[in-house]
Amino acid sequence: MRIIITAISIIYLSFSLATLANTGKEKQIALAFGEGPVPGVTESLLQQLDALQIKATFFPVGMQMEQFPEQTRAIINAGHQLGNHGYSHINLAELPLSSAKEEIKKTCKLLQSHGYQERPMIMPPFGNISVELSDLLEEQEFQLAEWDLEPRLHVDMSEPESIADYVAENATDGSVVMLHPMYEHSEQIIEALPLISTQLHQQGFRFVTLAQIAESEKIENL
Ligand SMILES: [Zn+2]
Numbered sequence: 396m397r398i399i400i401t402a403i404s405i406i407y408l409s410f411s412l413a414t415l416a417n418t419g420k421e422k423q424i425a426l427a428f429g430e431g432p433v434p435g436v437t438e439s440l441l442q443q444l445d446a447l448q449i450k451a452t453f454f455p456v457g458m459q460m461e462q463f464p465e466q467t468r469a470i471i472n473a474g475h476q477l478g479n480h481g482y483s484h485i486n487l488a489e490l491p492l493s494s495a496k497e498e499i500k501k502t503c504k505l506l507q508s509h510g511y512q513e514r515p516m517i518m519p520p521f522g523n524i525s526v527e528l529s530d531l532l533e534e535q536e537f538q539l540a541e542w543d544l545e546p547r548l549h550v551d552m553s554e555p556e557s558i559a560d561y562v563a564e565n566a567t568d569g570s571v572v573m574l575h576p577m578y579e580h581s582e583q584i585i586e587a588l589p590l591i592s593t594q595l596h597q598q599g600f601r602f603v604t605l606a607q608i609a610e611s612e613k614i615e616n617l
Pocket of ligand 1: 521
């Protein structure tokens with residue numbers, strides 16, 4: 396009898412856990428890193444993310460991937476998502492369509508040659524892209540990256556606490572935080588990450604990649 400009751404309890408417990416997972420009590424948030432890779436910062440950033448057990452999304456610049464192949468491969472090998480941020484970090488909307496396409500194409504090939512086999516999301520430099528290019532990418536089933544929280548536009552980036560507080564106060568389910576530690580305020584951003592992680596976990600968030608956020612949105616919009 397006791398065995399049956401135990402078995403029933405186990406089934407009930409598994410059912411409750413499955414229900415909890417399906418009701419979506421857990422909220423999702425993604426960290427995105429633009430620019431780079433640069434030696435030094437890449438290693439510190441990867442180490443920090445590993446310690447926090449966070450998989451993030453990186454948007455390295457093509458030219459810099461060429462210059463720093465070791466750092467590019469380190470990001471890929473750590474299991475993070477990578478996206479396409481163009482080859483020379485130029486405003487794609489101001490280029491003739493053929494040159495803008497070349498910026499994207501060259502960078503896709505670079506990602507592949509470094510061992511990244513997924514279809515990359517596209518983050519146009521400065522968020523600028525022509526309608527023609529955007530339509531063309533959509534036809535080829537490329538996804539454009541979107542984000543809603545960019546601390547550098549709102550707070551003093553020399554204070555890790557301010558960066559973390561901004562994210563913690565403004566995060567909602569499905570938020571994407573854009574940070575540029577490979578460009579400026581490297582130390583402060585890397586220092587802010589454990590603060591962000593702690594505060595967001597307390598609020599019931601789970602860290603995922605941009606691709607996972609996009610996937611959840613697709614399901615939500617069915
Ligand atoms: Zn950029």
